[in-house]
Amino acid sequence: MKQSRRPVKKNHYNVGAPLAPWREALNVIIFGAETRAAKIFDVVLSIMIICSVLAVMLGSVNSLQERYTQWFFYSEWFFTLLFSVEYVLRLLSVRKPWLYCRSFFGIVDFLSIIPTYLSFLMPDIKYMLIARVLRLLRVFRILKLAEYMGEAQVLMYALSRSRQKILVFLYTVCTLVIVFGSLMYVVEGSESGFTSIPKSVYWAIVTLTTVGYGDIAPQTPLGQMIASSIMIMGYGIIAVPTGIYSAELMKVDKAADINNEACPDCGETGHDYDASYCKYCGHSLDA
Numbered sequence: 001m002k003q004s005r006r007p008v009k010k011n012h013y014n015v016g017a018p019l020a021p022w023r024e025a026l027n028v029i030i031f032g033a034e035t036r037a038a039k040i041f042d043v044v045l046s047i048m049i050i051c052s053v054l055a056v057m058l059g060s061v062n063s064l065q066e067r068y069t070q071w072f073f074y075s076e077w078f079f080t081l082l083f084s085v086e087y088v089l090r091l092l093s094v095r096k097p098w099l100y101c102r103s104f105f106g107i108v109d110f111l112s113i114i115p116t117y118l119s120f121l122m123p124d125i126k127y128m129l130i131a132r133v134l135r136l137l138r139v140f141r142i143l144k145l146a147e148y149m150g151e152a153q154v155l156m157y158a159l160s161r162s163r164q165k166i167l168v169f170l171y172t173v174c175t176l177v178i179v180f181g182s183l184m185y186v187v188e189g190s191e192s193g194f195t196s197i198p199k200s201v202y203w204a205i206v207t208l209t210t211v212g213y214g215d216i217a218p219q220t221p222l223g224q225m226i227a228s229s230i231m232i233m234g235y236g237i238i239a240v241p242t243g244i245y246s247a248e249l250m251k252v253d254k255a256a257d258i259n260n261e262a263c264p265d266c267g268e269t270g271h272d273y274d275a276s277y278c279k280y281c282g283h284s285l286d287a
Contacts, residue, residue: 019095019264026093027264030086045086045135052079053133080116083132087113099266099281108134158248165244173237177204180230184223192219210234 019027032038052075058064059072087109091097100106112132181201188194193216194203203216207230218227265283277284 019093023093024264026089030090030093031263048079048082049132049135052083055079056132076116079132080113083109083113094263095265095283096281100268103266103268103280105135105268154249158245158251161251162244162248166241169240169244173208176233177201177208180204180208180226184218184226187226188218188220188223192217192223204230207231208234208237210238 018024028035029037029041055072055075059076065072090100090106090109094100101110112135178201181204182197184203185194185197185200188200194200199216206213207227210231212231218224263278263281263283263285266278266281268278268280275285
């Protein structure tokens, strides 16, 4: 295989004791996508995630909550304990668990279980379990839609390339809404609902983004003229970030083929087929 274009420090990430046979087998099942056992695990896990998300959503309906209180309580703890065991197994099946904990899916997996335990202190936080739906992003790996993972990388790369321009654009928008909000506060005053500069800035944001709730409206001719200018300006402003992002997408070449095999060290997937080292932690993919 081709060597990585980027040098790797052998004494940092890619050197370590090999996994025990049972941990190696666990890694193939949990993080893999090619074996039959791995596919069954991912499909069953996806079904459990969907059921848990539905339970959380239905539990927020008062009529159902009052009628099936016990059922929702037990189902919530069942799924939480199930995902807690799965989370521990994921940590056991990689060489450096901390790398997995810091990864995107590691954080999502942690957030999918911690709200239930925190519900003893903050009861309403249990509805944050809806974050479990993010775990369904693994469906790309389950269904072997590797080309879509490549396209996602193109989108993220283009977004990263355009972040500075978008930040400048957002700074300009923030400046405009503060200026226009302050101006409307002076022109209209509290008689028209512009009781403070923050509230006037809120009106400017709603108007500039063409949302127009109508809860506050200018009454004077000068105020209406300013509001009309802001509305027209809003249509032009909406097109700016779209243009910036589209221009960056045109510059980005299509991503290479993606390997579904997980790194044995951090558990991340999405590597190029010709990669010898993990692009997230630097560990050898051949180990």
